[in-house]
Amino acid sequence: MSNAEGEGCPRSRKPDNAPPQRMKDPANPSAVLSAFKTFQLELDTKHDKYERLVKLSRDITIESKRTIFLLHRVTSVPNVEEVLAEADAKLDGVRVKIGQIAAELRGEDLFQFHRAFTAGLQEYVEAVSFLHFIRHRSLISLEELNSRLLFLNDSDAKQGASEALAFQVTPTDYLLGVADLTGELMRMCITSVGNGDIETPFQLGHFLRQIHDGFAYIGNTGPYEVSKKLHTLKQSLAKVEDACYALRVRGSEIPTHMLAHVFSSRAAQIDADDRVS
Structure with a gap:
């Protein structure tokens, strides 16, 4: 047996007259490449x-x-x-x-x-x-x-x-915007008290309770983002109700120019209590 036969079958060779392989024309991409360019x-x-x-x-x-x-x-x-x-x-x-x-x-x-x-x-x-x-x-x-x-x-x-x-x-954007509104109404309440306006805080307190009741009615059945803002809404309502309570019980004892400072301090205390709890 010769060495060539012992080494197994010889490698196939390309015929001498075989046409050379053509390079793909970049000007004519394949259907897959064309689809990806569209994407x-x-x-x-x-x-x-x-x-x-x-x-x-x-x-x-x-x-x-x-x-x-x-x-x-x-x-x-x-x-x-x-x-x-x-x-x-x-x-x-x-x-x-x-x-x-x-x-x-x-x-x-x-x-x-x-x-x-x-x-x-x-x-x-x-x-x-x-x-x-x-x-x-x-x-x-x-x-x-x-x-x-x-x-x-x-x-x-x-x-x-x-x-x-x-x-x-969308209804979700509307509800989230209304939830953020409660924070502005709480600030308006404190500012009104500082300016000697005693009626506005009670109007705001009544309005915020109505909004809170509406959100409580939705509960956890609404969008997740809405339920997340319910805690902030409760904080705003608590601050306004605390201000209304102080006005009703101790309003005559606190000088007008001191009301805003007193209520701001009480609001800060409510925030601190919430963080602790």
Whole structure:
């Protein structure tokens, strides 16, 4: 037996006349590569839209907070209507931003991008409901809130179209905004007492109890984020009720200029007790 036969079958050799292998033309990608390029384009488009919505939400949050800070001045200025008119103008600017969100979401699934702008919507709900309470001493409804969020697209307006963009605040965003409102009402209560206003704290206490009863009715059956804010709501209610109790029992004993300091100290004590418990 020869060495070649002992080493096994010889390796197969390419025939001399076999055509050379051709390199794949990068100008003609395969179907898989083409599909992935399509996916990349879709994801980049979605990411860019998401970032634009985040920026709009940040602008809405900032302007809504400024409106809330402005509204706290109603307890110390002689012309309340002037402050409310300025707050209306600021909220009109906020609604322009919400209209831009509505334009971005045209033809899209709202809940795919909801996380990008939910913080701004909650702050807007808080500002609008705070203004509504100052004017009417009641809670604005979700239906009334959404009725103000109808926008005419610029391109439609130029073409004379009557169809408007409608943006709807979700029930969860509405509830979260109302829960945050209770903290502003608690601050308004302390400020009112410091300015010698004895009636407002009792109005706020009654209103906060109604809101608390409503949230208690929802209980743990509502969204998780809502149940998380129930503790903060209870804290705000406890502080206002404590202030009302002190006004009713010891109001005549405490000098007017000392009331705000006394109630702020008692509110801080309530916070400390909650942390201990």
